[in-house]
Amino acid sequence: MNESRQNTGRGRPRILSEKEIESWQDTYGEDIQIVDYKKPNVDDFINVLDYKFLRVVDKWEEPNGLIVDEDMYKMYQEKEFKSFREWKESLKRQFTNLTVVSESEQDMVMKSATDKHYKIELLYDVNATNGLGQSIYKKVSFFVEEDVFxxxxxxLVHDK
Incomplete structure (x- = not known):
């Protein structure tokens, strides 16, 4: 989307119109072809033959936030911080616009009281091929999230 429509992270996200959602589908709908569909008991990649946008199932707002856990600390921050606790404290100082909503020895969740983003569930008819070459018809929900830009x-992709 163009620069003039960027969410600057202040206040509420803009309301999406049906036209904007259709525009998203027109722009990003091709991404559906590269999603890995898996069916139970079939390990092979399933090729997408055709798809059709049906409708918007739901739209909702969620607060912007940050979720960290001890595994993330070990993978990315262990060299920089002596402990997971020390890293969490640095995040609290860094993200002053976020409030800690839950914290344990293993994880921490921080959320914004004011900044929000949209999540949208879109429903598609999808015609795919399973690992045996058989054509399969599915209804698939794509969960789409707005980022800060x-x-x-x-x-998330969920077969119905």
Missing amino acids: DNYKII
Whole structure:
């Protein structure tokens, strides 16, 4: 999306119109072809033959936030910080616009009281091929999330 429509991280996200959602589908709908569909008991990649956008199932707002856990610390921050606790404390100082909503020895969740983003569930008819070459018809929900730059990305795919 263009620069003039970027979410600057202040206040509420803009309301998405059906036209904007259709525009998202027109722009990013091709991404559906590269999603790995898996069916129970079939380990092979399933090729997408055709798909059709049906409707917007749901739209909702969620607070912006940050979720960290001890595994993330070990993978990315262990060299820089002496402990997971020390890293969490540095995040609290760094993200003053976020409030800690839960914290344990293993993880921490921080959320914004004011900044929010949209998540959207889109329903598609999908015609795919399973690992045996058989054509399969499915209804598939794509969960799409708005990022801080007003772009939308697929975050979850769920077969109906």
